[in-house]
Amino acid sequence: MIATLRRPAGALCLTYILVLTVIAVLAPILLPDVAMQQAGDLRITNAPPSSSHPLGTDTLGRDVLDRLLVGTRVTLVGLVIAVSCALAIGVPLGLLAGYTRGVVDRVVGWIADLAFAMPTIIIIFVVLTIFPHNMVAAMITLGLLLSPTLIRVVRSATLVVREELYIDAAKAAGLSAPYILSRHVLPRILGPIIVQASLVCGVALIVQTALAFLELVVPNPQPSWGGMIADGLRVLQTNAWLVIPPGLTVTVTILVFGLLGDVIRDTSSAAWSPAPQLMPKQRGDLGAPAQSTEETAGSALLSVRSLAVTLPRDGVPVRVLHDVSFSLDEGEVVALVGESGCGKTMTARSIVGLLPSGGELTHGAVVYRGRDLAALSRKERHALRGKAIAWVSQEPMVSLTPVFRVGWQIAEGVRRHQGTSRTEAWRRAVDLLGEVGLPDPEAVARRYPHELSGGMAQRVSIARALAGDPDVLIADEPTTALDVTLQAEILALLRRLQEQRGMALLLVTHDWGVVADIADRVVVMYAGEVVERADVDDIFESPCHPYTRGLIASDPHHDPDAERLPFIGGVVPRPEDWPAGCHFSDRCDFSIAACTDRAVPLLHLTDHREARCIRTDIFEEAPA
Amino acid sequence: MGSPIGIIVTRLLGAIPLLLAVTALTFVLIALAPGDVAQAILGPDATPAAYDQLREQLGLNLPLHEQYWGWLTGVLHGDVGTSLYNGESVSHAIAQRLPVTLSLMVGALIVSLVVGVALGMASAVRRGAFGRAIDMFALIGFAVPSFWLGAQLIVLFAVQLGWFPATGYVPLGVDSGEWARSLALPVAALAFGGIAAIAKQSRDAFLDALAQPFVSVALANGVSIGSILFRHVLKVASLRITTILGLQALTLLGGTVVVENVFSLPGLGTLAANATSRGDVPMIQGIVLYYAFMVVAVNLLVDIVYAWLNPRVRAA
Numbered sequence: 001m002i003a004t005l006r007r008p009a010g011a012l013c014l015t016y017i018l019v020l021t022v023i024a025v026l027a028p029i030l031l032p033d034v035a036m037q038q039a040g041d042l043r044i045t046n047a048p049p050s051s052s053h054p055l056g057t058d059t060l061g062r063d064v065l066d067r068l069l070v071g072t073r074v075t076l077v078g079l080v081i082a083v084s085c086a087l088a089i090g091v092p093l094g095l096l097a098g099y100t101r102g103v104v105d106r107v108v109g110w111i112a113d114l115a116f117a118m119p120t121i122i123i124i125f126v127v128l129t130i131f132p133h134n135m136v137a138a139m140i141t142l143g144l145l146l147s148p149t150l151i152r153v154v155r156s157a158t159l160v161v162r163e164e165l166y167i168d169a170a171k172a173a174g175l176s177a178p179y180i181l182s183r184h185v186l187p188r189i190l191g192p193i194i195v196q197a198s199l200v201c202g203v204a205l206i207v208q209t210a211l212a213f214l215e216l217v218v219p220n221p222q223p224s225w226g227g228m229i230a231d232g233l234r235v236l237q238t239n240a241w242l243v244i245p246p247g248l249t250v251t252v253t254i255l256v257f258g259l260l261g262d263v264i265r266d267t268s269s270a271a272w273s274p275a276p277q278l279m280p281k282q283r284g285d286l287g288a289p290a291q292s293t294e295e296t297a298g299s300a301l302l303s304v305r306s307l308a309v310t311l312p313r314d315g316v317p318v319r320v321l322h323d324v325s326f327s328l329d330e331g332e333v334v335a336l337v338g339e340s341g342c343g344k345t346m347t348a349r350s351i352v353g354l355l356p357s358g359g360e361l362t363h364g365a366v367v368y369r370g371r372d373l374a375a376l377s378r379k380e381r382h383a384l385r386g387k388a389i390a391w392v393s394q395e396p397m398v399s400l401t402p403v404f405r406v407g408w409q410i411a412e413g414v415r416r417h418q419g420t421s422r423t424e425a426w427r428r429a430v431d432l433l434g435e436v437g438l439p440d441p442e443a444v445a446r447r448y449p450h451e452l453s454g455g456m457a458q459r460v461s462i463a464r465a466l467a468g469d470p471d472v473l474i475a476d477e478p479t480t481a482l483d484v485t486l487q488a489e490i491l492a493l494l495r496r497l498q499e500q501r502g503m504a505l506l507l508v509t510h511d512w513g514v515v516a517d518i519a520d521r522v523v524v525m526y527a528g529e530v531v532e533r534a535d536v537d538d539i540f541e542s543p544c545h546p547y548t549r550g551l552i553a554s555d556p557h558h559d560p561d562a563e564r565l566p567f568i569g570g571v572v573p574r575p576e577d578w579p580a581g582c583h584f585s586d587r588c589d590f591s592i593a594a595c596t597d598r599a600v601p602l603l604h605l606t607d608h609r610e611a612r613c614i615r616t617d618i619f620e621e622a623p624a
Numbered sequence: 625m626g627s628p629i630g631i632i633v634t635r636l637l638g639a640i641p642l643l644l645a646v647t648a649l650t651f652v653l654i655a656l657a658p659g660d661v662a663q664a665i666l667g668p669d670a671t672p673a674a675y676d677q678l679r680e681q682l683g684l685n686l687p688l689h690e691q692y693w694g695w696l697t698g699v700l701h702g703d704v705g706t707s708l709y710n711g712e713s714v715s716h717a718i719a720q721r722l723p724v725t726l727s728l729m730v731g732a733l734i735v736s737l738v739v740g741v742a743l744g745m746a747s748a749v750r751r752g753a754f755g756r757a758i759d760m761f762a763l764i765g766f767a768v769p770s771f772w773l774g775a776q777l778i779v780l781f782a783v784q785l786g787w788f789p790a791t792g793y794v795p796l797g798v799d800s801g802e803w804a805r806s807l808a809l810p811v812a813a814l815a816f817g818g819i820a821a822i823a824k825q826s827r828d829a830f831l832d833a834l835a836q837p838f839v840s841v842a843l844a845n846g847v848s849i850g851s852i853l854f855r856h857v858l859k860v861a862s863l864r865i866t867t868i869l870g871l872q873a874l875t876l877l878g879g880t881v882v883v884e885n886v887f888s889l890p891g892l893g894t895l896a897a898n899a900t901s902r903g904d905v906p907m908i909q910g911i912v913l914y915y916a917f918m919v920v921a922v923n924l925l926v927d928i929v930y931a932w933l934n935p936r937v938r939a940a
């Protein structure tokens with residue numbers, strides 16, 4: 001509540017409600033004649049606003065402002081009845097259902113479902129048929145019918161709270177259930193209750209004014225907001241003004257309750273996090289790409305040249321990739337290796353130009369067949385996705401759209417990239433499913449994603465990536481989500497496809513076993529930088545960077561003697577905390593003053609070998 | 625039970641308790657009321673003898689459960705009772721007015737769906753100021769009472785511009801052009817709140833769908849932006865939108881009651897309001913039954929559409 005008051009909108013809403021309450025209490029006392037006034041000054045009926053009648057007079061010459069003020073009470077009383085009734089039923093039942101669960105929960109849920117399905121306004125009509133003009137009965141009924149929304153909110157909030165430790169502690173201490181519920185659970189779930197209650201207030205106000213408008217709850221000549229709109233409606237053709245003051249009052253009041261609910265919700269819960277950008281920005285500064293240290297860059301199929309990427313953290317762009325360069329030749333397998341949080345996936349996403357929301361390529365180039373992809377228009381770049389460079393993600397089960405048959409999804413890619421007819425595309429899709437080793441591809445094509453196992457789903461994802469017959473396949477940890485036997489199968493499949501089709505494969509992984517099995521060359525990343533590049537044999541035989549050494553040494557596949565398993569102390573620093581010098585210096589056993597002084601460049605060692613380390617000489621004697 | 629027929633059968637069986645509960649509740653409420661129907665018919669000056677005779681004639685001296693059973697068997701034989709006010713058959717009165725209410729409700733539902741989903745999708749893709757505008761619009765749509773909005777529409781489009789009639793209804797069979805013109809303003813008044821609510825909730829459904837991994841994988845493999853938005857994301861989001869639409873249909877059904885009164889449309893809502901102010905118990909009982917049926921029908925339609933859209937339900 002305090003947090004709500006601190007927001008200007010929240011303070012304004014609460015002030016408005018306070019003023020309204022004061023009017024509801026005082027107006028009928030200060031203007032005692034208005035409630036029963038049959039007619040006012042009949043010489044000045046339908047008068048426009050003037051100094052003596054600030055909002056004019058109605059068809060019977062009564063003052064509109066007076067009636068509006070006096071009518072506040074009956075409107076608010078109806079609202080309070082409905083809301084208290086909804087709270088009195090909804091909160092205890094919701095607490096009980098959420099806390100005890102079991103049978104009680106099911107019974108309460110069943111009753112709530114039933115009440116939900118009742119035609120609210122018609123049930124209130126029934127009550128008013130029996131109790132004519134009885135607003136109390138009508139609003140109690142409304143409260144009953146609105147209580148299920150509160151039951152649901154309270155129940156689900158209670159379910160969360162009851163799992164918390166201090167509730168268990170209170171139970172263990174022998175406190176009674178009513179005591180625990182009222183003293184420990186209820187205070188914790190007040191936020192959602194108040195949000196829902198303010199919504200119920202809004203709905204109750206709508207129904208109360210609607211009933212008053214239909215002249216079913218407030219007998220003439222007593223003024224009410226809804227009744228005044230009805231009065232105005234009768235003379236609408238001649239006097240359009242009369243409906244304005246009561247209508248605006250009702251609208252503003254409902255608006256206030258709605259707004260208050262929104263403000264309380266916003267102050268009590270975290271703001272929703274935005275989805276990734278559908279059409280990300282292109283590179284910020286289009287300065288000349290920096291000179292790459294990669295000598296083969298000119299002839300490579302795909303080369304990444306001194307890439308720098310920023311992501312927004314708390315609104316401030318933070319650099320998450322820095323000077324990332326490597327290249328991929330035709331038909332070559334390159335593994336991008338490192339711990340999680342080192343920027344492997346971010347690098348892969350930069351290549352296809354799909355950075356997370358707010359991400360920006362601030363420097364460098366992604367050159368595919370001599371063209372800088374980052375300099376292309378969105379349309380040109382999108383045309384290359386799937387056809388030049390395709391993508392397989394690490395979560396096969398969620399990378400397919402759940403509501404379409406998998407064959408359709410593959411055929412969609414075929415149609416898009418090869419412009420074939422629907423039947424031809426479907427036939428190609430079935431062929432592709434066969435090519436990725438799925439038995440009975442016809443049947444699989446007709447399945448939906450949820451009807452596939454994880455291994456099948458990954459094969460389907462690969463088949464879909466092949467729909468455009470790509471030159472480069474980027475596989476982002478394609479086996480991480482699968483169990484061990486499947487990992488080997490998927491890896492073997494990727495290797496076979498890569499060889500048969502002569503595709504280049506960029507494999508993002510943290511698994512050295514995968515690297516040894518499939519890669520031709522290795523790019524090791526640490527804290528947003530490339531720290532080592534080498535042929536696969538060289539990297540296992542003599543890793544040059546202390547990080548690579550540590551990684552290989554700590555890999556369980558590599559050293560079966562678990563007792564002597566070495567590891568690298570500490571964790572990968574977050575991009576905000578990168579050291580000024582070598583990013584690895586904090587965790588490195590060989591760090592010297594020169595390492596932390598200034599940024600370390602990628603140093604050329606021998607053919608195809610580079611490392612971002614000034615102390616590579618120390619390893620020359622000692623193979624890993 | 626995965627077939628559409630299975631779903632329909634299950635749902636209809638599940639609807640029976642609701643129909644029984646709503647109608648039985650009406651009976652209990654009426655029994656609890658001070659005074660009774662016989663009194664209401666005869667007025668305060670009736671002799672005790674005439675009163676007793678009428679009670680017997682109406683079956684009011686029977687125990688409550690027998691009265692209910694009698695009414696229920698009548699309903700199953702197609703006899704929903706007769707109006708106390710003018711002796712008209714309740715089912716006949718309702719049948720005459722149902723098309724008006726249904727035209728209004730279905731019209732408002734279609735307008736809310738089309739405009740609301742379009743706004744929601746635009747807001748999810750554009751975000752920024754437009755996204756916040758949708759939040760504000762949803763709040764205003766919730767706050768502006770449909771009957772007051774109706775009055776403003778009459779002033780502008782009927783009184784000042786003369787484009788549409790201010791009140792009244794022309795049946796579809798008489799003149800389809802005039803029918804549409806007579807419904808334009810009521811549908812607009814009723815749909816305004818629906819558009820706002822659907823725009824906001826479908827925006828949230830689209831944002832959720834857009835955040836799912838299948839979107840970025842489809843993008844990375846070159847699926848066209850149009851297909852991602854209008855096939856993949858729209859279909860995934862349509863599951864939640866279907867549920868939203870069902871709830872909105874019930875809100876609109878309640879809204880018809882007031883809007884019909886504003887525009888003097890001879891629908892179920894005006895019939896219900898009149899029956900209420902006249903204490904016409906058999907009429908209101910019949911109307912309750914019809915509204916409960918409509919609630920059941922809406923929920924059934926939602927389930928069928930949901931199952932049709934969602935392969936997981938279909939196959940389960």
